[in-house]
Amino acid sequence: MIGDEMTATPAPDAPPSTMMTDEEYGASRASAALWAGTSVLITDRRGRVLIQHVDYRTTCLLPGGAVDANEAPARGAARELREELGVTTTVDQGLAIDWVSADSLNAPADMRFPGEILHVYDGGTWDDEQIAAIRLPDREITALEFVEPARLPDLMAPGDARRVLSALRARINSAGPALLENGVPIAATVLDRAGALRTARAPHHLSFHVGPAPEQLSVVQVRGWLLGPDGRVLVLLEPDTGAALLPGGAPELPDGGDPLVTLRREAREEAAAEFGVPLFLGHLHDPGKPYTRLRYAAPLTRLGPPSADPATGRTRIRLLATPEQALELFDWGSPAADQLAAVHQARARLGIPRAARQPLTELPDATDLAAL
Structure with a gap:
C-alpha cells in the first residue's frame, strides 16, 4: 500500500488526482515509464573514442545496450562489455545521464518509443594490451574503431554524438556526471560552451x-x-x-x-x-x-x-x-x-x-x- 491517504474515500470536493488506489497509482506511473539504456566511454592513450560498427544500423554506437528488468545500469554496462567486447571489468564511474525525449529519434510509430534514460559510464583509458584482449561476438558487432572526438558527429546519430562529446567533456572537467537533455548539458561547463573537441585536434607526436x-x-x-x-x-x-x-x-x-x-x-x-x-x-x-x-x-x-x-x-x-x-x-x-x-x-x-x-x-x- 502506498499510504493510507491514497486509499481513503475522497471527500466530495477533493481533486480526483490526489486520491488513488494502489492500482491507479501504479497505472499512472507506468504510463509515464521510459526505457533505460547504458553505455561505456572508452578511450585510447591518444584520447580517441572507442565506437562499434553494428549490423543492425548505419550509425555507430558506444559499447552498451538496454538495461534488463531489475538490473542496475552499472551492472548492465559491465554485462554489455562482457557480451560485446569479451572483457570483464567493474564499471562504477558515471559520466552522464541523458533524458532522451520520445520525439527526438524519429522512431517508427510501431516501436512506440516512450523516451529513454541513458547512463554513460567511464571505461577509462585502455592501453595496447587491453585493446588486444578484445574479443567480438559472432554477430551484431562487425568492427571496432578508435576515432578522434571531432569525427563522432559524422559516424553516430546526432543525439548519440552529442551525448558522447558531453560525457567526454565531463570526464575531462572532473566535476561529476553531467545531466543531459537529448545530449545537451542542462548546466554547460566552459568546455561545453567553447565546443571543446568539436574540431579535430592536430596530431603532434614529436x-x-x-x-x-x-x-x-x-x-x-x-x-x-x-x-x-x-x-x-x-x-x-x-x-x-x-x-x-x-x-x-x-x-x-x-x-x-x-x-x-x-x-x-x-x-x-x-x-x-x-x-x-x-x-x-x-x-x-x-x-x-x-x-x-x-x-x-x-x-x-x-x-x-x-x-x-x-x-x-x-x-x-x-x-x-x-x-x-x-x-x-x-x-x-x-x-x-x-x-x-x-x-x-x-x-x-x-x-x-x-x-x-x-x-x-x-x-x-x-x-x-x-x-x-
Whole structure:
C-alpha cells in the first residue's frame, strides 16, 4: 500500500488526482515509464573514442545496450562489455545521464518509443594490451574503431554524438556526471560552451628532448607551461573552434632571437599573462626537419583583463587545468608522457604543489592568483 491517504474515500470536493488506489497509482506511473539504456566511454592513450560498427544500423554506437528488468545500469554496462567486447571489468564511474525525449529519434510509430534514460559510464583509458584482449561476438558487432572526438558527429546519430562529446567533456572537467537533455548539458561547463573537441585536434607526436636544442636548428615555436600557485596550468581555448593551446607562439623579428622575449610577448598578447623566472624544459623536433619547438615552465604571476590577440583579433578563453587535464585536450601521442614528467620536475623545483584533479576554472576577468 502506498499510504493510507491514497486509499481513503475522497471527500466530495477533493481533486480526483490526489486520491488513488494502489492500482491507479501504479497505472499512472507506468504510463509515464521510459526505457533505460547504458553505455561505456572508452578511450585510447591518444584520447580517441572507442565506437562499434553494428549490423543492425548505419550509425555507430558506444559499447552498451538496454538495461534488463531489475538490473542496475552499472551492472548492465559491465554485462554489455562482457557480451560485446569479451572483457570483464567493474564499471562504477558515471559520466552522464541523458533524458532522451520520445520525439527526438524519429522512431517508427510501431516501436512506440516512450523516451529513454541513458547512463554513460567511464571505461577509462585502455592501453595496447587491453585493446588486444578484445574479443567480438559472432554477430551484431562487425568492427571496432578508435576515432578522434571531432569525427563522432559524422559516424553516430546526432543525439548519440552529442551525448558522447558531453560525457567526454565531463570526464575531462572532473566535476561529476553531467545531466543531459537529448545530449545537451542542462548546466554547460566552459568546455561545453567553447565546443571543446568539436574540431579535430592536430596530431603532434614529436619526440621530447630534455636539454638545449641543437644550434643548427631554427626555433619556430616557443610555448610555456605557466603554473598557478595551486599547481594548475594556464590553458587557452580558441573561441571559434574550441581548440586548446598553451600560451606561446612563433618568434617575430622584434624578439631579437630571444625565445623568452617571444614567450613573454605571446603570453601577454594571448592571455594578458605575466610569469616569473622560467625553467627550460626541452625541445620538440621533427626528424629530418631543420627546426625545433621549445618548451618552458614558469610560475604564473599575473592575469590581467583579457583582450583580443592582435595577430588574430580573437579573445581566447582562459582556463586553469591540471597538467594531466591539459594533455587530454591535445593529441600529442606517447611522447607527451616525457614532457609531462619534465613539467612536474620543474614544478617541484619551483616549489609549487602538485594539483589535485578538480573542475576546470575559467578566468574571464583579471584574476587574483593568490585567491585560487
